[in-house]
């Protein structure tokens with residue numbers, strides 16, 4: 039008797055826990071709304087453009103030729119080239135605890151006011167506490183636009199080269 | 204079935220069915236309290252009262268609050284504050300009580316530490332109390348989300364991000380907790396549920412456990428004196444109230460408890476009517492905006508000390524230190540190796556340990572509020588290390604303590 043009850047209760051408990059876990063998952067509609075198309079033709083050099091994707095801010099920064107010329111290989115590897123122009127496209131959330139860093143045009147870097155973290159114009163962390171560069175979201179370049187949330191060819195190449203983090 | 208006779212009074216009718224006389228005897232008339240305890244022991248009653256106030260004011264707020272990302276902010280700041288008659292009263296009462304309850308919890312905890320009330324058979328009282336502290340923290344945090352202001356949103360963002368566990372990058376877990384990529388409707392709804400139902404239920408259960416845990420070891424006293432409660436109770440019942448070291452909870456001790464509670468309530472309503480602002484954060488009067496972080500994010504005052512333990516370290520060590528701060532108090536009954544359950548003032552080094560801990564917590568709290576720059580970061584870092592250090596040395600300084 040005890041064993042039978044134990045087995046029934048066990049199966050029931052696992053089933054209930056599974057249902058509870060699933061009920062807290064993001065809804066299909068939330069997941070489906072995960073694509074955003076951004077037109078980059080309006081971007082101005084060294085001016086930060088902020089878009090919204092999956093509720094998160096997306097930083098889009100068109101780099102000036104001087105900026106590109108000064109960059110190290112590591113920085114250039116993170117650039118996304120659209121129509122011959124170099125862009126930084128990343129999720130505008132500090133990798134420390136998720137605040138939104140501010141872009142300082144004069145210094146051409148990002149400052150996170152929360153705990154003082156800093157990132158360069160390629161989104162690479164240059165001053166702790168942020169432990170890693172700002173994240174490049176999945177993207178696909180189509181002419182003058184990028185689709186966020188879609189993994190394009192360039193995205194996959196960057197991923198394989200290990201520059202996305 | 205028990206034998207029922209024709210009732211001689213309402214009291215008798217109830218007594219036959221609910222045994223109210225027995226209940227009263229066990230719960231109040233023959234529940235024994237040591238005589239030798241000071242007003243600090245009344246904090247339990249003060250807390251029970253504050254919880255009651257939170258419950259009642261919460262029910263009134265619940266009737267007009269709307270848990271929706273578009274309307275939550277206005278339902279609090281416009282409907283309840285301006286339209287509902289006396290809505291402002293319930294909100295201020297609720298906000299002040301939510302803040303003051305932590306002040307009393309800290310006094311209650313520190314009293315327990317000072318007098319060694321977590322030792323020798325009283326471990327469960329301490330542990331259930333710490334579980335209550337955790338439940339109250341979760342209750343406070345989930346409630347803080349509900350007005351859906353800027354600080355609500357960003358506190359929600361930052362705290363849920365902690366669950367990615369640093370470099371382990373458990374983003375799936377964070378998204379599962381939020382039900383979305385960022386705090387949104389799903390997040391607000393589930394925190395609403397947690398705040399008004401699940402966590403209060405847990406708190407009620409834990410309060411039951413906390414009270415139950417007191418029954419067998421009985422409440423400690425100012426000298427940590429061990430005496431036979433049955434013997435002392437017998438003296439009391441025989442009329443030797445003078446010689447007996449105990450008194451009955453009701454109405455003897457209760458009158459003292461209620462005296463402290465009334466002084467407290469004067470202070471409480473003084474805050475509600477004249478200084479309610481201390482429990483509110485100016486930034487939370489801006490509606491939530493996922494595209495704009497406030498320049499300086501900090502929690503409510505009662506979380507500042509543990510926040511400051513997280514902040515001065517790099518990400519992963521910071522999380523470890525933060526986790527340490529959350530669980531270490533639970534282990535106090537085992538880290539304190541001395542069997543003495545007497546006031547800290549009679550325990551040698553432990554006395555200095557106690558006050559060093561209090562001062563360190565105050566410094567951490569102050570630094571947590573200040574922006575993380577320059578000298579403040581440095582002081583914060585030292586204070587965080589001091590906190591960890593104090594816990595590390597505790598077993599050593601208490602091991603060789605003389606029997607007091």
Ligand code: FES
Nearest residue numbers: 132134135150155
């Ligand atoms: S969130 Fe950016 S430095 Fe902490």
